Amino acid sequence: QSALTQPASVSGSPGQSITISCTGISSDPVGYNYVAWYQQHPGKAPKVIIYDVSKRPSGVSDRFSGSKYGNTASLTISGLQTDDTADYYCSSYASSSSLVFGGGTRLTVL
């Protein structure tokens, strides 16, 4: 299973909204609704910010939202803050026991 496709980089200004796409989600029910998004700051471990396509873990800001249409998932960050500058990765399942990540998107909040 090839990596999911994400844009290499996106940027925005504080207060704006941005959307990161993730293409190549399996249409198989096995992986269809198991999309997650992770935020990784430099030198730190990734942290989940969205799971099951659109659910937010406790403690994650409601500025982060997820959606999916067809084989493309999206992460939207509204009200950008400088601390949102980080790498973002999507993930899904290619089969019942095979996890795949996107190539990662570097978000810069200028």
Place this chain on the structure above:
Amino acid sequence: EVQLVQSGAEVKKPGESLKISCKTSGYTFTLYWIAWVRQMSGKGLEWMGFIFPGEYQTRYSPSFRGQVTISADTSTKTAYMEWSSLKTSDTAVYYCARVARLTTPRGWLDPWGQGTLVTVSS
């Protein structure tokens, strides 16, 4: 609090063996899958494999099958990643992470260990 604490950084020579660890606490070790993820310097996340300690089941990415061995010790609630013969291309940060959904590998990874830097150089 669920925690995964990984062993410290390692510097090895090509051809040497290595076993790194991921010690867990705060949950029932045998009920959740654990994933291992590689991140080479400046690169993205790569899933290596899963282990389900409760039944000692493993799943490997085709890219890593035969290159590494994933294991677990239920008595110490610790998962392991092992290499029998390291290559310079194994230089990377390796993360363990718990699959947060009960008894299935199909879930989000949360929490993550802090990562173990493995450097392989002659």
